[in-house]
Each structure stands twice: as C-alpha cells, then as structure tokens.
Amino acid sequence: MDFTLPEEVEMVRRMVRDFVKDRLQPLADQVEEEDKIPDDVLQEMKELGFFGLPFPEEYGGVGVGELGYVVALEALGGANSAYGNLIGAHTGIATMSIYLGGTEEQKRKYLPELCSGEKIAAFALTEPNAGSDAAAIETTAVRKGDKYILNGNKIWITNGDIADVVIVYAVTDKSLGARGGVTAFIVEKGFPGFSVGKIDEKMGLRGSHTAELIFEDCEVPAENVLGEVGMGFLIAMKALDVGRIGLAGGAVGGAQWLLEQCIEWANQRVQFGKPIAHQQAIQWMLADMATEIHAARLMTYHAAWKLDQGQRVSREAAMVKLFASEMANRVADMAVQIHGGIGYMKEHFIERAYRDTRILRIYEGTSEIQRLVIARDLLKAGK
Amino acid sequence: MEIVVCVKQVPDTETRIKIDPAGKGIVREGIEYVVNPYDEFAIEEALVLKEKHGGKVTVITAGPDRAVDALRTALAMGADEAIHIQASQEDAVDSIGAAEVMARALKEIPFDIILCGKQAVDDDNAAFAPALAEFLGLPHVTVVTGLEVDPEAGEAQVVREIEGAQEHITTSLPAVIAAQKGLNEPRYPALRGIMQAKRKKIPVSTLADLGLEGETLPARTEVLSMMPPPPREGGEKYEGEPEETVARLIKALQAEKLV
Numbered sequence: 078m079d080f081t082l083p084e085e086v087e088m089v090r091r092m093v094r095d096f097v098k099d100r101l102q103p104l105a106d107q108v109e110e111e112d113k114i115p116d117d118v119l120q121e122m123k124e125l126g127f128f129g130l131p132f133p134e135e136y137g138g139v140g141v142g143e144l145g146y147v148v149a150l151e152a153l154g155g156a157n158s159a160y161g162n163l164i165g166a167h168t169g170i171a172t173m174s175i176y177l178g179g180t181e182e183q184k185r186k187y188l189p190e191l192c193s194g195e196k197i198a199a200f201a202l203t204e205p206n207a208g209s210d211a212a213a214i215e216t217t218a219v220r221k222g223d224k225y226i227l228n229g230n231k232i233w234i235t236n237g238d239i240a241d242v243v244i245v246y247a248v249t250d251k252s253l254g255a256r257g258g259v260t261a262f263i264v265e266k267g268f269p270g271f272s273v274g275k276i277d278e279k280m281g282l283r284g285s286h287t288a289e290l291i292f293e294d295c296e297v298p299a300e301n302v303l304g305e306v307g308m309g310f311l312i313a314m315k316a317l318d319v320g321r322i323g324l325a326g327g328a329v330g331g332a333q334w335l336l337e338q339c340i341e342w343a344n345q346r347v348q349f350g351k352p353i354a355h356q357q358a359i360q361w362m363l364a365d366m367a368t369e370i371h372a373a374r375l376m377t378y379h380a381a382w383k384l385d386q387g388q389r390v391s392r393e394a395a396m397v398k399l400f401a402s403e404m405a406n407r408v409a410d411m412a413v414q415i416h417g418g419i420g421y422m423k424e425h426f427i428e429r430a431y432r433d434t435r436i437l438r439i440y441e442g443t444s445e446i447q448r449l450v451i452a453r454d455l456l457k458a459g460k
Numbered sequence: 461m462e463i464v465v466c467v468k469q470v471p472d473t474e475t476r477i478k479i480d481p482a483g484k485g486i487v488r489e490g491i492e493y494v495v496n497p498y499d500e501f502a503i504e505e506a507l508v509l510k511e512k513h514g515g516k517v518t519v520i521t522a523g524p525d526r527a528v529d530a531l532r533t534a535l536a537m538g539a540d541e542a543i544h545i546q547a548s549q550e551d552a553v554d555s556i557g558a559a560e561v562m563a564r565a566l567k568e569i570p571f572d573i574i575l576c577g578k579q580a581v582d583d584d585n586a587a588f589a590p591a592l593a594e595f596l597g598l599p600h601v602t603v604v605t606g607l608e609v610d611p612e613a614g615e616a617q618v619v620r621e622i623e624g625a626q627e628h629i630t631t632s633l634p635a636v637i638a639a640q641k642g643l644n645e646p647r648y649p650a651l652r653g654i655m656q657a658k659r660k661k662i663p664v665s666t667l668a669d670l671g672l673e674g675e676t677l678p679a680r681t682e683v684l685s686m687m688p689p690p691p692r693e694g695g696e697k698y699e700g701e702p703e704e705t706v707a708r709l710i711k712a713l714q715a716e717k718l719v
C-alpha cells in the first residue's frame with residue numbers, strides 16, 4: 078500500500094493552495110458582503126482549469142481524475158465556500174451527469190465548453206414535493222414530434238441563476254416509476270419556455286446562489302435526451318455518488334483550515350495569564366478535530382481512488398459524505414467554541430464558516446439518506 | 461529566441477526551519493519544497509519574452525530527485541523544455557559550485573538570454589548569477605525590475621534597483637539577468653497544463669556527464685555550524701498617561717534616529 082499522492086495530484090494541491098492564499102483569501106470579506114464572486118476571479122479560475130478537473134483531456138478536462146478533483150476541492154477549503162459550491166454543482170454533479178450518462182456525441186458537444194468553464198452547468202432534480210424522495214418528482218416531459226415538452230418547477234438549484242446548461246430530471250412515463258420512468262434532459266439557457274424564478278436568500282454560502290427554475294411548455298429537442306429515455310434516475314444516482322466524494326473533499330478542506338485557524342487563535346488568545354492553548358480543554362478539542370479530519374481525509378481519498386480504478390463506490394460515497402459532513406460540523410462547532418464570543422461575531426470568518434458548514438449535512442442527500450443508502454447496501458450484501 | 465531559465469527548488473517560505481542535531485544543516489524531513497520565489501519572476505519574464513518575440517523557454521535545475529517538481533511547475537506555467545542535472549545539494553551554500561555545474565550544462569544548449577532569480581531564499585547568497593556569467597564569459601545584470609529585449613540588435617535594456625535609485629543599463633546579449641520582485645507578476649501554473657507537464661520527458665544528466673566528480677555540487681566553502689537566530693527580545697512598554705508616554709516614545713524614536 079502506498080499512500081503518496083501521484084505527482085500530478087500533488088501539483089494540483091500546491092497550485093490550488095497558492096491560488097487560494099494569494100488570490101481568494103484577500104477577497105473573502107468582499108465575496109461575503111457582495112454575495113458575489115468577482116467576475117475577473119471567476120474568469121481566471123476558468124482559464125486555469127478549475128472547472129474540468131476530473132474529466133479526461135480528450136473532452137477538454139484536466140485529466141487528474143476524481144482524486145485530483147477531491148484534492149483540489151480540499152485545497153479550496155481555505156476560501157469562501159462559494160467557490161467549492163459552484164464547482165461542486167457544475168463539475169461534480171451536472172457535468173458529471175453528461176460524462177457518465179451522455180452519448181459520445183453529447184459528450185463531444187458539451188464537455189469541452191463545460192470543462193473550460195465557458196459554460197456553467199446546473200443539476201436540477203429537487204422540486205417542492207421531491208427532496209429526499211427524489212423519485213417523487215412531478216416535472217413532466219411529453220414527446221411531441223422531434224421535441225419533448227417539459228412542464229414543472231425545480232427549486233434550490235445551485236448555479237440556477239448563471240447556468241448555461243441545466244441537467245433536468247423529468248418524468249417521461251409515470252407508470253414505470255423511478256426506474257425507467259424518469260429521463261434526464263440537457264436544457265440550454267434560451268430554450269423556449271425555460272426561465273429562472275426567484276433567487277433564494279440562504280443562511281450562508283454567500284457568493285453561490287440557488288434559484289428556482291421554471292419550465293412552461295419548455296421545448297427540448299429529442300436529441301437532448303441525456304443518454305437514453307428512462308435512464309434519468311440511474312444517471313442522477315450515479316452522478317450523486319461521484320458528487321458526494323467531491324463534497325467530502327471540500328468538507329475535509331474546510332475543516333482543516335478551521336483547525337489551523339484554531340491553533341493560531343489558541344496560541345494567541347491569553348486568558349488567566351497564558352495562551353488558552355495551554356489549557357487541556359482546548360488541546361483536547363484540537364486533538365479531536367485533527368483526528369476526525371485525518372479519518373475523513375483518508376476515507377475520502379480512498380473512495381476517490383476506488384472510483385478512479387473503475388470500481389463501484391455507492392456505499393463508500395455515502396459513507397464519506399456522511400462522515401465528512403458531520404465531522405466538518407463538529408469541527409465548526411468546536412472552532413466557534415475555541416474562539417469564544419469573537420467566533421459568534423459577523424465580523425469574524427469563524428461565524429461565516431459555521432453557517433457555511435451547516436449545508437453539508439443537507440444537500441446531495443441528507444445525513445439520514447446517506448445512512449439509508451449505507452444500510453440498504455449492508456442488508457443486501459450481508460456484510 | 462532561445463531563452464534559458466535557471467531555477468532552484470527551495471523550502472517553502474512558510475516552513476518553520478529547524479536546525480539538525482549535528483548543527484550543520486536543517487532538518488529536511490517534513491519540509492515542503494517550492495520553486496524559489498525569485499525564480500518565478502525569471503520564469504514569468506521568460507514566458508513574456510517568448511510571447512513577444514517567439515522562441516523557446518528551457519528551464520534547468522541542478523538538484524536531487526525532488527527538484528524535478530520545480531521543473532514540472534515551470535512546465536505547467538508554460539515553459540517548453542526542462543533539463544535536470546542530478547546532484548545532491550543538501551545544505552550546500554556554495555553558489556559558485558552550482559554556477560559551475562550550470563555553466564558546463566549550458567555549453568551543450570543554445571541560448572540568447574539566461575534568466576534566474578536574484579537570489580535563492582534558502583541560502584540567500586545572491587552569488588549564482590554573477591558566478592554563472594563569469595564561468596560563461598558573459599555580462600550580467602542583477603536585481604532586475606525591468607527588461608526590454610531587442611533580438612535583432614542583440615541587445616537588452618535593463619532596469620535594476622540600487623539603493624535609492626534605478627539604474628538603466630544596456631547590455632549585449634547573451635547575458636545573465638537576475639530577476640527582482642517587481643519585474644512582473646508571475647502567472648499561476650495552470651491546472652490545465654499539469655498532465656502535459658507530467659508527460660514531458662525531462663532529460664537527466666549527472667555530474668559525471670558534465671565532467672565533474674562526485675554526486676554533490678562542487679563546493680569551495682564548508683559550513684562549520686548553523687544556529688537559529690537569537691530569540692527576539694521583549695519590547696519595552698511605556699505605561700502611564702498618554703501625554704507622558706507619547707513624549708517618551710518620541711524621545712526613544714529620536715534616540716534611535718527613527719524620526
């Protein structure tokens with residue numbers, strides 16, 4: 078067993094780390110206040126290749142696999158969550174849906190522009206009546222000549238406001254249910270009948286937006302059926318498997334960064350005549366944080382590695398998503414505790430991190446849904 | 461234009477340096493290495509020259525196995541070729557030796573201009589560029605903050621920083637140019653370029669190939685001992701009413717000739 082990261086992945090880590098330190102961290106307050114990633118930074122990130130990390134070079138990707146992608150999201154942990162969130166939705170689940178489920182023609186058509194970031198993608202599954210129970214979606218798609226007509230609403234769609242390409246999951250045959258009855262569509266901005274509704278006010282993740290997407294007799298050419306009719310649910314589940322590993326990478330990175338801030342603060346903050354780092358109570362929190370981060374990191378790398386070997390990872394993906402997101406929440410909680418009152422103040426980034434971390438246990442499948450996936454797999458396999 | 465950039469891999473500037481028990485070097489374990497920050501200005505300038513005048517950028521380093529990472533970073537930034545001279549240099553502080561090796565290697569390849577950083581941030585010698593120029597019998601300009609090259613005329617207009625002023629120099633080419641901060645803003649190595657950088661064949665030569673003996677960069681100096689800087693002394697604290705403490709502070713600053 079060799080735990081050293083491949084050379085190219087190590088390079089990814091260093092590059093992203095330096096970029097975060099030099100370019101993104103100085104903008105942290107601005108992104109939070111303006112609720113926007115500055116255009117020039119976004120452009121720079123596109124040019125550097127931030128948007129196509131895991132995909133093969135033949136489709137315009139960077140070609141560093143899931144492991145390289147995970148390590149990049151981890152290294153982004155020191156920046157506002159907005160960046161990882163944008164990339165996670167764009168790369169991890171939306172573009173991933175095309176990569177995993179698309180025909181060769183669709184991949185050739187869409188992946189290069191998505192990998193370069195020229196176009197931004199969104200993944201639209203959730204609806205008012207279908208969250209955890211994704212099979213309950215009600216958006217319909219009816220074939221009419223060489224087109225499909227889509228009707229329905231998607232909510233809380235990350236990148237919904239800026240997406241040029243949206244992967245929309247809709248019911249094509251209610252009688253078949255999720256397996257066979259749901260189809261994925263590649264919907265482009267500008268297709269007639271597609272519009273963006275309200276942009277949500279959220280607890281955190283400022284700089285990344287979720288929006289409602291409205292389909293009113295939206296016309297989608299039949300060739301934009303992603304893969305095959307009826308394969309939608311399977312594609313969504315496969316994409317989410319992969320997305321969850323990336324999400325765990327981001328959770329590890331965010332937690333690691335918090336740990337480093339806590340160490341610095343604990344050494345600096347003097348109470349009772351000495352730095353609080355001299356108090357065993359603080360030391361134990363730091364030790365717990367580091368231990369949990371280490372565990373989450375290793376299991377996330379392992380899941381990414383396994384995926385890169387072409388193996389099935391549903392169970393591991395659910396496990397790393399569950400553990401890393403809950404770990405990150407425990408770490409964020411301890412980070413506020415170690416900082417005391419200042420950690421509760423809006424002026425301090427710990428307060429921001431605490432809010433931003435909370436979402437990790439909800440999207441791309443809640444913690445409860447991850448446990449359900451793991452348990453189902455356990456009971457089926459008997460081990 | 462054939463542009464050559466000499467780079468050195470150094471410990472990350474954020475590394476907390478520890479002196480090894482023998483007291484002659486630093487603890488290498490756990491250190492993360494990066495491209496010497498001043499060399500990044502040199503690489504960037506080389507890429508700018510190439511973009512302007514066409515040609516090829518070759519990066520070259522003399523160092524142990526791990527130094528190849530510095531070359532790959534330069535390739536990912538946009539350099540075309542890389543050459544690795546295999547040599548251990550642990551704790552060697554002899555820039556002359558490094559320059560001698562590099563000069564021998566450069567005899568084998570064409571160049572119109574050689575760029576490097578004004579100093580390496582590990583040993584801070586700032587002797588490499590002048591030494592290399594001497595070995596090659598070329599002019600050199602150090603602490604460079606501005607560079608305009610006229611390939612037709614075989615000349616370069618160079619701006620260098622000196623105490624309290626700027627010096628404007630015309631030099632014939634080829635010449636050795638040592639970059640100072642302010643020369644440019646180095647680009648990030650693109651994630652996009654990583655796989656190409658990884659696939660690039662990097663020829664390796666040994667010191668023996670260059671007609672030198674041993675496996676370590678030739679040194680004319682020896683480190684006798686290395687010790688950490690003395691711990692910072694605690695500052696002085698003025699307590700009392702502002703009228704009085706400010707007056708004392710101003711006096712103290714005047715005494716130190718700071719105001």
Ligand SMILES: Cc1cc2nc3c(=O)[nH]c(=O)nc-3n(C[C@H](O)[C@H](O)[C@H](O)COP(=O)(O)OP(=O)(O)OC[C@H]3O[C@@H](n4cnc5c(N)ncnc54)[C@H](O)[C@@H]3O)c2cc1C
Pocket residue numbers: 166200201202203207208209210232233234235236279282287436439440441442443444445446449
């Ligand atoms: C910021 C943000 C961004 C998002 N981005 C996207 C996006 O890009 N694309 C997209 O399609 N969706 C997106 N979503 C939606 C997200 O995926 C859903 O919110 C999530 O799947 C949970 O669904 P829900 O909110 O409807 O909660 P519900 O499903 O209503 O769940 C409520 C609670 O009940 C629990 N629960 C539900 N069913 C069970 C069960 N069977 N057993 C045990 N407990 C259960 C849940 O775990 C949860 O605790 C986003 C949401 C947010 C907040």
